[in-house]
Amino acid sequence: MKGRARSVVLVSGGMDSLVTAALAVREGEAAFLHVSYGQRTETRERRAFRAIADHYRIEKRLEVSFPALKAIGGSALTDPSIPIRTGGIDRASVPASYVPFRNGLLVSFAVSWAEVLHAASVYIGAVEEDSSGYPDCRQAFFDAFGEAVRIGAARGESIRIVTPLIRKSKREIVRLGLDLGAPFSLSWSCYVGEETACGVCDSCRLRLRAFRENGVPDPIPYAPGTEG
Amino acid sequence: MKGRARSVVLVSGGMDSLVTAALAVREGEAAFLHVSYGQRTETRERRAFRAIADHYRIEKRLEVSFPALKAIGGSALTDPSIPIRTGGIDRASVPASYVPFRNGLLVSFAVSWAEVLHAASVYIGAVEEDSSGYPDCRQAFFDAFGEAVRIGAARGESIRIVTPLIRKSKREIVRLGLDLGAPFSLSWSCYVGEETACGVCDSCRLRLRAFRENGVPDPIPYAPGTEG
Numbered sequence: 001m002k003g004r005a006r007s008v009v010l011v012s013g014g015m016d017s018l019v020t021a022a023l024a025v026r027e028g029e030a031a032f033l034h035v036s037y038g039q040r041t042e043t044r045e046r047r048a049f050r051a052i053a054d055h056y057r058i059e060k061r062l063e064v065s066f067p068a069l070k071a072i073g074g075s076a077l078t079d080p081s082i083p084i085r086t087g088g089i090d091r092a093s094v095p096a097s098y099v100p101f102r103n104g105l106l107v108s109f110a111v112s113w114a115e116v117l118h119a120a121s122v123y124i125g126a127v128e129e130d131s132s133g134y135p136d137c138r139q140a141f142f143d144a145f146g147e148a149v150r151i152g153a154a155r156g157e158s159i160r161i162v163t164p165l166i167r168k169s170k171r172e173i174v175r176l177g178l179d180l181g182a183p184f185s186l187s188w189s190c191y192v193g194e195e196t197a198c199g200v201c202d203s204c205r206l207r208l209r210a211f212r213e214n215g216v217p218d219p220i221p222y223a224p225g226t227e228g
Numbered sequence: 229m230k231g232r233a234r235s236v237v238l239v240s241g242g243m244d245s246l247v248t249a250a251l252a253v254r255e256g257e258a259a260f261l262h263v264s265y266g267q268r269t270e271t272r273e274r275r276a277f278r279a280i281a282d283h284y285r286i287e288k289r290l291e292v293s294f295p296a297l298k299a300i301g302g303s304a305l306t307d308p309s310i311p312i313r314t315g316g317i318d319r320a321s322v323p324a325s326y327v328p329f330r331n332g333l334l335v336s337f338a339v340s341w342a343e344v345l346h347a348a349s350v351y352i353g354a355v356e357e358d359s360s361g362y363p364d365c366r367q368a369f370f371d372a373f374g375e376a377v378r379i380g381a382a383r384g385e386s387i388r389i390v391t392p393l394i395r396k397s398k399r400e401i402v403r404l405g406l407d408l409g410a411p412f413s414l415s416w417s418c419y420v421g422e423e424t425a426c427g428v429c430d431s432c433r434l435r436l437r438a439f440r441e442n443g444v445p446d447p448i449p450y451a452p453g454t455e456g
Contacts, residue, residue, distance in 0.1 A: 062299065068292040068337065074344035094382045100343035101336055101381045108332035109296065115328035116302035141380035148376050152369035153329045154322045 005031040005060050007162070008114045009123040010106055013048030015207055016165055018187040019177040020125030021052060023164050026180070031060035031117055035106050037099070038070025039077040040084075044194040051186040060117070064109065075099040077191060084191050086200040095133050095202065097191060103136035104145065107161060111149050114159050121160045127173070128166045139166045170210035178216065185219040199226030233259040233288050235390070236342045237351040238334055241276030243435055244393055246415040247405040248353030249280060251392050254408070259288035259345055263334050265327070266298025267305040268312075272422040279414040288345070292337065303327040305419060312419050314428040323361050323430065325419060331364035332373065335389060339377050342387050349388045355401070356394045367394045398438035406442065413447035427454030 006028035011017045013034070024030045034049040036042040046063060053061045069078060076082040076096040085096060103126060110122040126137040135141065142161050150156045165173055177184060189207045190197035197204050199222045208226070211218040234256035239245045241262070252258045262277040264270040274291060281289045297306060304310040304324040313324060331354060338350040354365040363369065370389050378384045393401055405412060417435045418425035425432050427450045436454070439446040 062296070064296040064299075066294070066296075068290070068294075069340065071290065071292075072341045072344045074340075098382060100340040101377070102340070104336035104339060104376065104380055105333065108329055108336045109294075111332060112297060112302075112328040112330070113300045116300045135382050135384065136380040138379065141376060144372065144376035144379050148332065148369060148372035149329070151366065151372050152332060152364040154326060154363050156363065 005029050005117045005119045007031070007121045007123055008033055008110045008117065008119050010035070010110055010125070011049050011052060012125075013045040013052065013187060014125075014189045014203070015177070015184060015187045016125035016127055016173060018052055018125075018182050018184065019173050019180065020123050020164055021056065022177060022180040022182040024123045024162075025056050030056070030058060030123075031062070031113065031119065032056075032058045033110055033113060034061070034063045035066055035109065036063070037066040037068075037078065037102070039099075040080070040192065041188070041190060041194055044188050048186060048188040052183065055183050055186060062113065066105065069099060069102065069105070072100070084201050086198070089202050089205050093133070094135060097202065098134050101136060103134075103141070107142075107145055111153055111159060115153055115155050118155070120158055121162045123162045123164065125165050126163050127168065127170070129169060137166075139163060142166070170206050171213040174210040174214050174216075178214065188220065193223065196221045196223045197226075199223050233257045233345045233347045235259070235349040235351055236261055236338045236345065236347050238263070238338055238353070239277050239280060240353075241273040241280065241415060242353075242417045242431070243405070243412060243415045244353035244355055244401060246280055246410050246412065247401050247408065248351050248392055249284065250405060250408040250410040252351045252390075253284050257288075258284070258286060258351075259290070259341065259347065260284075260286045261338055261341060262289070262291045263294060263337065264291070265294040265296075265306065265330070267327075268308070268420065269416070269418060269422055272416050276414060276416040280411070283411050283414060290341065294333065297327060297330065297333070300328070312429050314426070317430050317433050321361070322363060325430065326362050329364060331362075331369070335370075335373055339381055339387060343381055343383050346383070348386055349390045351390045351392065353393050354391050355396065355398070357397060365394075367391060370394070398434050399441040402438040402442050402444075406444065416448065421451065424449045424451045425454075427451050
């Protein structure tokens with residue numbers, strides 16, 4: 001696990017993290033970090049992570065499990081008794097799929113690894129606009145967190161938190177990924193399905209709309225009857 | 229794991245976390261969180277945690293393991309090939325026992341649990357003065373981190389990070405613990421030993437000196453020849 005890398009990239013296996021990874025790889029040697037936490041589709045997401053890391057020939061990769069996040073519950077992603085919303089993506093409040101302070105935990109661990117690797121940046125594919133309604137996906141959060149890292153990590157002055165997609169729409173993210181030749185077929189975004197994407201959870205709806213707006217088909221398999 | 233608590237307290241099992249726990253318990257119902265991460269003395273520390281939680285009759289308690297911190301290495305506490313310093317506690321730089329951004333990870337997880345429990349505060353027994361030289365034990369770090377929590381957690385406006393010992397000397401911490409009737413005999417601070425404390429690692433030296441300055445004996449067992 002030792003040695004240098006330019007960046008640590010949080011790669012969940014979804015479309016946003018794929019495009020973020022494509023950007024980080026372009027900047028120099030990247031180390032890929034995958035964190036699972038007992039979410040419903042963790043096996044499928046881990047498979048996507050490995051396929052994406054193989055595609056980019058990433059040598060430094062780490063798969064980490066935080067089952068404690070499932071143990072404390074509080075999210076539809078980790079608690080089967082809380083339903084995943086499938087009715088549509090309009091909303092004003094924090095959705096049930098919010099995992100309490102997940103990005104705080106994820107970025108903290110990525111910073112730990114970045115310290116050991118002497119990496120200069122941590123990439124995370126969080127999206128503020130046109131997206132999730134999660135409070136830990138806002139640029140203001142990453143700004144504040146970056147300040148905490150600057151003060152609280154031994155090499156904190158040298159580690160930047162990079163959020164290249166934060167102001168982009170999902171349409172722009174797909175466009176960027178297509179321009180970068182990102183292998184969308186290897187990514188997985190659905191909150192529910194592991195063989196075919198459900199097509200109706202928030203994550204599927206946002207992804208499908210983004211591909212539709214770009215006039216290209218999404219290459220992953222969807223449940224029969226899904227409107228592409 | 230559901231239900232309300234007034235606070236989540238990070239309890240490593242050491243003397244500082246014991247006194248912090250004693251303060252939190254005085255304020256209302258507390259949930260105790262113990263995080264292990266493959267550090268040398270994790271079995272002994274977990275035993276201390278359980279004994280302290282039993283002493284205070286804590287109902288909501290959670291033991292969490294982050295072995296990934298050991299996997300990335302970079303600290304004498306988790307990597308047996310890096311020696312623990314035993315020569316004395318004078319220093320200017322970050323010691324080898326620093327675990328990269330550990331408190332970022334610990335507080336993030338405590339905030340996650342506080343969100344689920346609807347707890348109003350997270351207590352951590354970090355000590356800035358007369359102590360460790362760890363950058364993530366400074367009040368400036370917790371101030372910045374608290375701001376990130378305020379913005380990035382769904383209930384962030386309602387969660388305070390409380391560091392009651394941060395400005396205290398070790399001498400004052402022992403004094404406070406004695407006044408509160410904290411069971412020091414149940415706590416464990418040594419970085420090295422699990423049956424008897426070594427007496428010469430930084431953590432032992434600071435603890436022994438603090439008891440000596442208070443004119444009382446430390447009730448835990450030390451290696452033969454240790455100067456009390």
